[in-house]
Structures are given as structure tokens and as C-alpha cells.
Amino acid sequence: MSTIRITKQFNFEAGHALYGYDGKCKNVHGHSYKLSVTVSGKPIKDTTHVKFGMVIDFGDLKKIVNEEIVDVFDHATVFNKNTPHVELARELMDRGHDVLLVDYQPTSEMMVIDFAKKIKKRLPKNIKLHSIKLQETDTSFAEWYASEN
Template identity: 80%
Template sequence: MSKIRITKQFTFETGHALYGYDGKCKNVHGHSYKLSVTVIGTPITDNSNVKFGMVIDFGDLKKIVKHEIVDVFDHATVFNKNTPHVELAKELETRGHNVLLVDYQPTSEMMVIDFAKKIQQHLPEHIQLHALKLQETESSFAEWYAADNN
């Protein structure tokens, strides 16, 4: 049976700041992120299976990505917890803001690595994560490919 890649796209709004950066992105700002998640597998051949003909039900993939990524990062502000930004994060939290403290600089590159790890942990055994594309602006994005990370 042929291997097939399927992709589901997601959008979410997230703020961040890059501590120590030498440009405008050192300031707190936000993006309308677009995340494309591509998995690879073979379509189910058992015609008694309700998922017959599917690699994975798009709804099942959506549940994983929404739970692990979208619901967590949407309308949150992300800071590297190993920087003085932690003080700002604490102040925002006391004022009722949704703040995420992560172990990395919250660039698109590092976020897409984090997302790959989180998604991979929840995919069925017969499905592999093939690629992620995290688009930060209309013209800027980071991509993660399984083939590059073996």
C-alpha cells in the first residue's frame, strides 16, 4: 500500500519577547501563527473499520494538535523562563494574563521543535510526524522535517 501524507492547518494568536535580542523583537509583541502539521502513513485497508481508507481521521489529528499546542499557546504570552523576563511574566500573571514559561528562546525555530516533540508523543504507532511548518508572518516561517532529525 502507498504511503500518503496528509496535512491539517491550525491558527492561533501568541505573544512573545526575545530576551537579549538586538532588534525590535526584544519587545513584547504578538503573531497570528499558522501551523501546518503533516503526518505520513498508509490508509487503513480493513473495510470493516470505520476509518477505512484514511491514514488518520483529520478529527483525531485535530484533537491532538488542539490539546497539545493550540489550546495551550492561543492568546498566551511566551517567555524563556531562564531570563529576567520571568519577572515580567510573574507581573502579568498577577494581573490575570495567560503566560507560558518555556525552557527555550521562544523563536519560531525553537517553538516548532517543541511542537514536534509534543505532537509525536500522541500519534498512533502506525502514523509518523513528517513535517511541521510554523508561519510567524506572511513571509517568515520555520519548518521541521522528520527526515532531518533522525
């Protein structure tokens, strides 16, 4: 049977700041992120299986991505915990804001690497993560492909 790719799209809002950056993105700001997750596999051949004909149930993929990424990042502010932004992060947390402290500069490029690791750990063994696209504006996005990593 053929290998098929399926894609599920997600949206979330998040803020971030790029410590040490030499442009406007050094300031705290936010994006309406669009995330596309593509997986590949073979459709289930067993006619008695409730998921017959599916590579993976879109609902199962949605659950994984929501739990690992969307529910965590949505309406949070993301800072690299290895920078002085940690002081601002603590102040925001003390005031009840959702803040994520990550081990990387929170660029779209680094976020897709993080997201790929998280999603791959949760996928069934017969399903492969093919690619991730994270769009931060209408004209700017980062992509991760398994074939290149």
C-alpha cells in the same frame, strides 16, 4: 499500499519577546501564527473499519494538535523562563494573563522543535510526524522535517 501524507492547518494568536535579541523582537509583541502539521502513514485497508481509507482521521489529528499546542499557546504570552522576563511573566500572571514559561528562546525555530516533540508523543504508532511549518508572518516561517532530525 502506498504511504500517504496528510496535512492539517491551524491558527492561533500568541505574544512573545526574545530576551537579549538586538532588534525590535526584544519587545513584547504578537503574531497570528499559522501552523501546518503533516503526518504520514498507510490508509486503513480493513473495509469494516470505521476509518477505512484514512491514514488518520483529520478530527483525531486536530484533537492532538489542539490539546498540545493551539489550546495552550492561543492568546498566551511566551517567555524563556531562564531570563529576567520571568519577572514580567509573574506580573502578567498576577493580573490574570495567560503566560507560558518555556525552556527555550521562543523563536519560531525553537517552537517547531517543541511542537514536534509534543505531537510525536501523541500520534498512534503507525503514524509518523513528517513535518511542521510554523508561519509567524506572511513572509516568515520555520519548518521541521523528521528526515532531518
